Amino acid sequence: MEYTQTERHKELMNNARELRKNMTKQERKLWYNFLRGYWIRWRRQKVIGEYIVDFYCVQLKLAIELDGSQHYEDAARVYDQKRTEFLAKMGIQVLRYTNLEVNQQFDVVCTDIDNKVKAMVEKMNRYHMKITARKKKELDE
Template identity: 40%
Template sequence: MLWYELRELRTHGLKFRRQAPIGPYIVDFLCPSVRLVVEVDGDLHETGPGKRHDANRDAYLNSLGYVVLRIDEPDVTHSAWHVAQMVKEKAEHLIGDPSRPLRGHPPLKGEGNAGEQT
């Protein structure tokens, strides 16, 4: 349901990918132009192991310059449109933040200037 609503945000210049790979993870939704990851969390995310996994995953994504927005699954089920509007507001906020580079990605292992060690 959320995918259909996020796709409609193209009219606002926000293009999302579904099930996008970033490093060892596959994120639910990604808006690469503003480096926004949207994760829809079900019941498994509320367990101890689920919370630890999410914390590690979020730390990794944050280290690459991504902002992770976590949404509870019941919110999507109740009103995917409202969730998409919240995602749009977050993306617009990120666009207006001059301290964040919005395009590209940090060099991956093996990329970068010659002579640099990674």
């Protein structure tokens, strides 16, 4: 059956809604114990193009993917690589963690995410400060 863009988008949105209702144990843990109350807003099961990412921060263009055992199969690896390449073309960076890491090293995962977010925010702030300084200099001339 041939899908139109709108039909495909509706299907993806419905899939994302179902995934939000039926999060994995590891997704629930990361969401309710860290991302939900984080100081930068995160979205769950966000549709981007033809893909759904587990967690997404719009402001930073940063996605988080939690990989279960199915991601170690060859077909899943190819799919994940294709998705990561698509997201990179959109300017979106992807952080990947295994379910095992979330289960056994939760604090390490949270610290890693926090460090990455802070580094990205700092980089954005430096960029905006340079732009502001450049505009101020132009106005002073």
